Amino acid sequence: MLPVAGNTASVVQPASRNGDTLPLCLSPFSLRGVAFANRLVVSPMAQYMCTDGMPGDWHATHLGMHALGGAGLVVAEMTCVSPEARITPGCPGLWNDAQTAAWRRITDAVHAHTPARIGVQIGHAGRKGSTRPLWEGFSKPLAEGNWPILAPSPIPWSEANQVPREATAEDLAAIAAQHAAAARRALLAGFDLIELHFAHGYLVSSFLSPLSNRRVDGFGGSLANRLRFPLMVLRAVRASVPDAMPVTARLSCSDWIEGGFTPDDAVQVAIALRDAGCDLIVASSGQTDPQSRPTAGAMWQVPFAGRIRAEAAVATMAVGGVTEPSHAEGIVAEDAADMVAVGRAALYDPWWARHWSHALGAPLPWPLPYAYGGHFARRHVLVHRHAEGRPRS
Template identity: 45%
Template sequence: MQEIQEAGVQAQLFSPYQMRELVLENRIVVSPMCQYAAENGNASDWHIMHLGSMAVSGAGLIITEAAAVEPEGRISNLCLGIYSDENELALARVIDFCREYGKARLGIQLSHAGRKGAVTPSWEVRRPLTAEEGWWQPEAPSFVDDGVHSPPAVLDLAGINRIKAAWVDATVRSDRAGFDLVELHFAHGYLVNEFLSPLTNFRTDGYGGTREKAMRLALEIFDECRAIWPGHKPMGVRISAVDWVPGGWSLDDSIVLSKELRTRGCDYICASSGGSSHKQKIVAGPSYQVPFAERIRAEASIPTMAVGQISEAEQAEAILQEGKADMVALARGMLYNPRWAWHAASKLGVHLDYAKRYVNCHPALGTELKFADTGEKAEALRRLWRASEKSRLSGLRPTDTPTG
């Protein structure tokens, strides 16, 4: 890392990344994070605040929390959806706000909670909603009773077809709302993951019994969504690379699935893990899921997004420099420090454009601040900045500072 800074070479973390016609300014991704702040599936003012803050964070890409493709696909009654005109318009409002003030590109994660739906928000003790709270009947590929979620109804073929149609409709709505990218959520024990994992799929029809049949729904949903999603826009998939339970879904299975998705036009795999069973024994720690992204990238020949306890700039940079992933995603780290990208750029010796209203806090470190403006205004701002920085470093109070 020191060599990068001394040589003046741009850190890999802050190099552009292109998927189809979408160009990200850097490899930092704000990972989907459930907010439990929606009203009837509609994004609220909280989402404007939360995603708007992330839009000016310096990240290259923001992906919304899981947006349910139908009302029964929500985790809780406070979860985001994109199954109605109202949902679509509410999200378009958030997109417009983020684009007006921020530079990050915007993605949406489409999801269906399956058997893990109709429960309370994550900060409460997890339990099924009551009838008064709006409980609905969760559905799943097979009957599983884990003592936390409501026992699900088993999906028949008509139900499977209904849900596939809902994914397609949500994809159409995502394009109309203005998203740059779609990520399909096939992870964390939610519906599609329930079909994939042998811990939750006991079917003997065309959707279970073998790995190929268990993958059928995932591939059908991807094919139908990719066909309707504009060709110039990327589509990725988040998977649980392993179940962390003996006899469960394995990394070898994930590599096979990732190869199939690649041939169908998938642009990246986000390699997460777990969620299928309360028996899971996760061995967590810094970068603990990065080896999954690394193997999938190498053996399935598909770009990957690494996620999971990535918290330090040098750590993220090493993941990219060593070819373990193409992008890094942060969730809790971004919640704790929404200016993570600014601080990472400073550590790695990289210039990062700030929103003009924030330029006063830019740690110029003796180098010339980069402004989007050109001409006399830009030159005046540079002069003001240099004067301000010189005064600050000499311990004097500057008389002039740029105001944007």
């Protein structure tokens, strides 16, 4: 068996390339109509390099570089559904034709020159909006030019941040429609997959957490009520794209705070999202409250992915502290996740997937103009091994 279809999580069987059994994390996978050459993913990472939401040469270079790196899927950073939905003035958007065309140039280049698939993460910043890029302080408000923000409840992210306006039912319907419009633009822009940003304390995530959602109407209170807006967004998006297009969602599977959103809640949410047409859950956590103190370490969020995959019967993507080829292989082999995303380690080494494929004994094919370089790389490894007195193989 090779691919696992969307909405089902089943045991991964080894695949083969040229008769050799492939490592599981390098075996193909598919969601709906989209096939991925392998299960390695470059996680979305905000660049804050746009003006007016326009991706430019930086994004073409950054995403192109990561697509050449060998991962089966590269996901573009949180891309906002309106100007007010941005985290920072440097965030990209998918709310107008110019942005759609700018993204198209990038996805066309990725498709023309690499086997990678390219996805986009769509989101709304909610109460974490109107802030500075990360390198000027975490969630720090802009020095000037702030825009009004909204959230489930008028609770600021911190004392330094604006008090958000409580979103009305009309606001929520309009924002769900903006997500749907962004999804249609994502399709026109040539993306292969849409990841909905339902994590990290941004708007949809802040509806799920009882710490940030204190509403007393039908959008707050019970988990079923807190799920109403996320489901509105998902359904609006799902209805706006063809059946063949995978739609996934990233969740913060724990607030890491007493009385907050729990991994048990995450399983229930995953089941509801699955039933509404979500194809895969990206199991992240935290960043939902400034008091959150996660226990981070190697592969620290993988148990969330494993639980959701087993208990909600939906495909999952693991992310967080995955820094070694053995981590990626172990995660898929243990059936904890169908895909494995890497963030910071990919920034450190954009060739990580190629290096890992060598370490796992199944080198990914090099792009043609690099094939000679790849030959050199292999010779380097062989010479290095020889120098260590290890047998040539």
